[in-house]
Amino acid sequence: MRARSVAMLSLSVLFLGVLTPATAVPPPAEFGSDYSDPRTPAPPVAVPHTRHCSVEIVRNGFKNFDPYTSTYTPPAACRGPWSKVVLRLQGSVKGVQYDRLGHITIGSVGVFRTSTPEPSADGISWQVEKDLTSYSPLLRTPQPVVMELGNVVNETYTGIFDIVVTLDFYPTGLGAPAARTAAAVLPLQDQRREDSDLVGTATLPRNTSRLLGEVYVTGSGGGCEEFWDTSAPASTGYSCPDGSPYREVEVQIDGKLAGIALPYPHIYSGGWSNPYAWRPSPAPRAFDIKPLTYDLTPFAGLVNDGKPHEFRVHVVGVPAGQSGWFTVPNLHVWTDPILKQTSGKLTSYSVSPLTKSDDVTGSSGTAGSVQMKASRSLKISGYVDTSAGRIPTTVERSLTNSSVHVWEAGESRDSLEASWRDLSTVTSGLRVDRTDLTYSKNGYISFLPHATIPDAYDVITDLDLADRSHTTSRLGPVTLADRRTADTYDGRASWIYNVPRDQRHATGTQTVRYRSTGTDGCYDHTLTAVNGYYTKDRYGC
Template sequence: MSMLAGATLLTSSLLVATPAQSAEAPARSAQPVAVPAEFGTDWHDPITAAPPVTRPKNTKSCEVTVAEAQFRDFTPYRGTYAPPGDCGRSWSKVVLRLDGKVKGRQYDRLGHLHIGGVEVFRTSTPQPSPDGIEWSVEKDVTRYSDTLRSAQPVEMLIGNVVDDTYTGILDVKVTLTFYAARPTAKTAETTPDRVLTLQDGNTLTTPRNSERVVAEVYATGSGGGCEEYWYLTVPDSAPYSCKATDGPYREVQVEVDGQLAGIAAPFPTVWTGGWSNPFLWYVIPGPRAFDIQPIRYDLTPFAGLLNDGRPHRVEVSVVGVPEGQSGWSTPVNVLVWQDEKSEHVTGALTESRAGDLASASTYTPGAEHRLDTEGGHRLTVSGYVETSHGRVTTTVRRSLANTSVHTWSDGENPDALKARWTDDETVTVDGRGPARATRTQRSYTMDGTTTLGAGDRLRTVLTLGDRAAVTGTYGGRRTAWSRLDDTYTGDATYTAGVPRDQRHAVGTTSERYRLYGSGGCYDRSLVTVQGVLTEDKGSGGGRAGSSGC
């Protein structure tokens, strides 16, 4: 495997979110502590700078336990979910919370939770200390309210291996907290009426009065093979351990009845065993590693086609994966908003225009091997529906681009990557009154180097970025905006090929999460040294543009 593959087998881990804290209270500075000269047998529980889920105030709440299990193999937990009896059937918010603990030694593991066949949560796990850690993660799952209104089967799996070497048993509990309230107009608009899954793997039948259709795909490259590090793969002509026929360009596509309906850039998630150095991730995980976010595709231009009452094929594929090779998981949920005043919403797809898919990797041999990659794609789809409130036309324009420079020397030492992915999407809805548009400009970055030096000292220096700019307009005038900048940096070194107590590991990691805009601002920074949290500062409230935002 890439990035000094042999070292990857020494240890492995995952990211973790801080136990829930008040969204209103600003983060406090970490208390001064003595920093050890190197990692020991214990370290701070995993924590992220991302904001907690906000919760309604002065609202009745009800909690339901969805799953409680110890994962020690690949046997899924199965149970039954029952909705809360005392909080009604309409909720202002539903918050999922996972609490976990593990001790000993264990790899990072991927997990999922299905309720009624709907994937409501996808996650990964942290690597424990010998003395044990605890972690938690929260997620807003209000959009799955349709599924949660009735009793449903539950399946949860975090595939794990426990033996004489890997001793960590994953002990987890998942709850849902329901906040009862009469839905506001905004809640009713943003929460779908139906949540559907694909039948027989790839068929979808929507209600005949669907007026908005959005697919979400929990796309993850994983499984221990090279697709876990897809951004480092090289063409067959280059001398590197992870091969892919066309290089590292990846694109997640959705087709409806064989016609291209959506494109997206996958997020380059780094699990906590990533880049050959678990000491980067023991306390602060990489962005999104705990709460794996789905890719969203607005399929409303196809609503008129889908509303004929017949099953339609909806298929997901990942461009760039070598033929016949596994390594990607792409479960699909479909969110549907219905026109309650119509029995049948008709319509048509009026435009479907895809540019040529560009994916080119150029290998340059030498003392330093080099692979330059450029890729990209454009898609425009447009369609209308005849609703009870008039004809509504939805147009989706999406443009993807990827550039990367991958360099390595013989033995893949050193091994370095500098890459950037952009995913620019504009959804325009034009009906009665001025047109409404939402533009989302996503940017993901990765810049890192791994080196095995004298005395088998393995060092990894890495920076990851998750950024997004969202602008909403009405009649061409800006009505709302937000900016996200989540940046992780790490520098960790340890002695490879020796038992844990002889690694003499050191590491400094940090994360700054900034989210600001017309809705306010949030700004929090964390710093760790040798597993000790040395800085935790920021603000969780105030208006956009205030100090720290």
């Protein structure tokens, strides 16, 4: 489950959203030297019909670990207020290269995190877009831009990632009102690391009325922490001995737990020791790594005194002294339009201890297993006195995670069946916002000696992944919004390990689908690929 990878693909001919027998080229019998350009089935960001302006913030070939820096300047021809702001990334790479992780900050605020596909010898290109409207307050003034995409280029790994990133600004107009956002988006100051924790301070406006936190977080760059959901105690002899496979991301304010969330179990384009499983389409979220979000409004009345307050991001479950977690926190702050000073209190505080059980078998060189169940919850209430009166807010959040991880002797077959549920409800006055996130990862990898080639191994993966959400917003008895989404992956791939590239005889099929239904309409897009070439591109609804 651990190695990374090496390739990706080129667009097929489409007709009315479907590859038809008359236009589709039959896929090859196995992977060759070229592949379809990577795509995902996710919908494009919805934008208004107003004219827009583009500002380029990144243009660089990433071939080492030097960060790229530039300066963002607001578009003179599209001064705010804006109805929508969209980040668009265009990437290309060819040759041989691993998948890499990238991150963009604007004014020290993290706005985008991504991973890259792996190239073919002839080269691939891909696009990513993200709705950046919530960062509009940050974009009203010039800001420094930093993009990090660490890469190694040498005689073996030849791929240079050519990246162009633009911001598209859509002004207001008919049917395109100004976006409703926070008054400010702030990074933490004086940041430092303490083991896997990220610690910093923030001095908030004295008239703060609402406070949201977000954390871009991935287990990566620290050995086995990239594969945290298959961790096992050292006593089992498993090759990733990082203890229990449970991870949780806490936000603490002045030493007090203020928010909890489950991290998403990302798989990048070389994951599970099988790069051919992700060609041409990546796993859900691989190209757009979403931040975890926390409603911290019950604490607003405690941190709006004009003094610096400590914010800490702590990853539960990481072994002591183990690094490997990337965390970038931001704060979205709403302020009162009239008052220069708001006030408030924390009125109730209930946080359950983590309940977790691990049933563990195995020892070095033998078959083993870890069966884990965990749960955690909190309920925190507070109020803020504003020019509109006293606004009470109650945040409820419950986390559940279960997994069954089983491996045979020598880890010749390694299987995982895991599920995560992160349910949050925020009640503010008469408004109730509910977000129900569920993730699942089910499948196996086998790594067996090849029947006829000495020292070679047959690698096979078979995986089903799902990233689902159900969000609702209600004002009293009135439903303001109700939306369900499902981003799924179903794939099987095989290749021969420890042979020259032209003798790998790799094969793979994958079907990825994004479905969305609710008060904002219906969207349904399915992509199927065989041996690196798309054979189906179909829209439903």
